[in-house]
Amino acid sequence: MLSIKDSVGENPPAHVPTLDLHEIQATVLRQRPAPYFGMHILLRVDDAAAGRAFLRRLTPYVDSAAGWRIAANAWLGVGITYAGLEALGLPQDSLQSFPETFRVGMAARAKELGDVDLNDPKHWDAPYGNAQVHIGISAFSDTEEMRQRALAVARDQYEGFSGVSVVVMQDFGAQPDDRNSLGYKDGIDQPPVEGSGVDPLPGQGRPIKAGEFILGYPGETGVPLPMPQPDILGRNGTYVGYRKYHSLVASFNRFLREHGSTEEERELLAAKLVGRWRSGAPLALAPDKDNPALGADPQRNNDFDYASDSRGQQIPFSSHIRRMNPRDTQLQRLTDVNIHRLIRRGTTYGRPYDPNQLSDEDDHVPRGAIFLFMSAKAMDTIEFLQKEWINDGDFIGANNERDPIVGLQPEDATFTIPKAPVRRRVHGIQTFNVLKGGEYFFMPSMSALKWIGNQGG
Numbered sequence: 001m002l003s004i005k006d007s008v009g010e011n012p013p014a015h016v017p018t019l020d021l022h023e024i025q026a027t028v029l030r031q032r033p034a035p036y037f038g039m040h041i042l043l044r045v046d047d048a049a050a051g052r053a054f055l056r057r058l059t060p061y062v063d064s065a066a067g068w069r070i071a072a073n074a075w076l077g078v079g080i081t082y083a084g085l086e087a088l089g090l091p092q093d094s095l096q097s098f099p100e101t102f103r104v105g106m107a108a109r110a111k112e113l114g115d116v117d118l119n120d121p122k123h124w125d126a127p128y129g130n131a132q133v134h135i136g137i138s139a140f141s142d143t144e145e146m147r148q149r150a151l152a153v154a155r156d157q158y159e160g161f162s163g164v165s166v167v168v169m170q171d172f173g174a175q176p177d178d179r180n181s182l183g184y185k186d187g188i189d190q191p192p193v194e195g196s197g198v199d200p201l202p203g204q205g206r207p208i209k210a211g212e213f214i215l216g217y218p219g220e221t222g223v224p225l226p227m228p229q230p231d232i233l234g235r236n237g238t239y240v241g242y243r244k245y246h247s248l249v250a251s252f253n254r255f256l257r258e259h260g261s262t263e264e265e266r267e268l269l270a271a272k273l274v275g276r277w278r279s280g281a282p283l284a285l286a287p288d289k290d291n292p293a294l295g296a297d298p299q300r301n302n303d304f305d306y307a308s309d310s311r312g313q314q315i316p317f318s319s320h321i322r323r324m325n326p327r328d329t330q331l332q333r334l335t336d337v338n339i340h341r342l343i344r345r346g347t348t349y350g351r352p353y354d355p356n357q358l359s360d361e362d363d364h365v366p367r368g369a370i371f372l373f374m375s376a377k378a379m380d381t382i383e384f385l386q387k388e389w390i391n392d393g394d395f396i397g398a399n400n401e402r403d404p405i406v407g408l409q410p411e412d413a414t415f416t417i418p419k420a421p422v423r424r425r426v427h428g429i430q431t432f433n434v435l436k437g438g439e440y441f442f443m444p445s446m447s448a449l450k451w452i453g454n455q456g457g
């Protein structure tokens with residue numbers, strides 16, 4: 001049997017971790033490699049006993065977070081949807097102990113998520129949103145060779161089970177220069193997790209209580225969130241919001257050209273939309289021109305706050321990163337920013353970004369991003385972000401403007417760039433990233449995976 005374990009060493013973390021790293025899945029705490037290669041394999045279970053037998057075979061190959069500071073690496077993570085837990089024959093009292101939002105699934109919460117119109121589940125790619133996705137395996141690695149090895153390990157476990165079938169195989173990987181589907185470097189900022197044993201990078205802020213991200217630990221309020229029962233099922237697990245976006249690259253490029261006559265003007269506008277230059281350099285530290293060396297330096301590229309830009313003249317209030325993590329911005333609605341954080345594992349798929357693509361046909365080329373958003377209350381946090389911080393602007397003084405990168409835009413949507421003496425209001429913002437699928441997964445601990453696999457005798 002192939003193994004990917006021999007690539008896994010265990011470098012000691014900076015501090016003694018207080019989290020049970022041997023129980024928590026690697027994907028929760030381990031950063032995406034750079035560059036990265038991988039695949040999401042989504043499976044359906046038609047026979048509970050076969051599904052559980054498959055899970056028992058797969059579990060020894062799922063990596064824990066214990067060896068998470070590893071340079072050369074590949075790992076597998078696994079999540080199970082509510083439909084999957086049902087299909088695997090979990091006892092009724094355990095099934096009922098999951099939160100309602102998880103049980104009904106992402107598509108059923110479309111109204112609360114604002115996934116309407118273009119983003120409506122009726123337009124999603126098959127098989128998302130129809131209770132057909134039961135188990136998700138994600139393989140991450142730092143080389144194509146290791147990706148193939150990880151995939152072979154995964155395939156060895158599900159091939160040959162008549163009651164388990166693949167419904168999606170989605171390749172993903174870093175684009176040249178580690179850019180995403182709209183040409184930006186991403187995966188830079190992450191919330192630091194208390195007890196993980198790793199020091200926050202400059203600018204990451206204070207460590208956030210582990211219970212915000214992992215079940216069974218106190219959260220920011222001082223108490224753990226309710227867990228699925230029994231304890232062995234819930235503890236050290238987390239929830240994952242999986243969202244697949246299709247990026248309209250040509251529309252985005254045309255928009256930049258309409259509002260910028262030189263490449264410099266276009267790139268400045270692109271930076272204002274996100275709050276970072278495409279290289280990852282933050283506008284807060286490089287207000288006038290890109291600084292690729294800054295963008296590439298993890299010790300510096302996140303080391304900023306918004307204190308010196310209380311009017312949004314450097315980093316517009318409406319920009320993507322200021323909305324998604326307002327840091328110390330004075331908000332119009334009182335809220336604790338640290339209770340709305342998500343661990344993000346963004347994965348880019350399809351043809352690499354090309355600034356010269358302008359044709360309508362190009363908008364149909366499959367390319368975009370699949371995000372894994374992880375937290376102990378991922379369903380609530382994603383609903384909050386979608387409603388308050390993405391598809392509204394009141395909270396940050398941006399009136400009814402929406403997030404220019406990921407908002408669902410109405411007709412003639414605008415983006416305001418505060419400026420003295422007069423602000424600039426850019427028209428023609430469109431929905432540049434269209435939602436094409438989504439599912440909620442529960443990402444169980446290592447013990448919980450074994451427990452699930454052993455149900456039913």
Ligand code: HEM
Nearest residue numbers: 182184185186187188189245274321324325369385406433
């Ligand atoms: C295809 C759609 C999207 C694109 C192209 C995109 C792009 C980016 C880029 C370029 C950054 C800056 C680099 C970084 O810190 O990683 C960023 C940051 C971020 N994005 Fe997105 N994003 C997308 C969707 C989303 C969605 C749907 C959410 C939340 C539900 C989100 C949440 C965040 C957060 C929390 C940050 C970090 C902000 C900070 O801490 O400073 N993004 N995104």
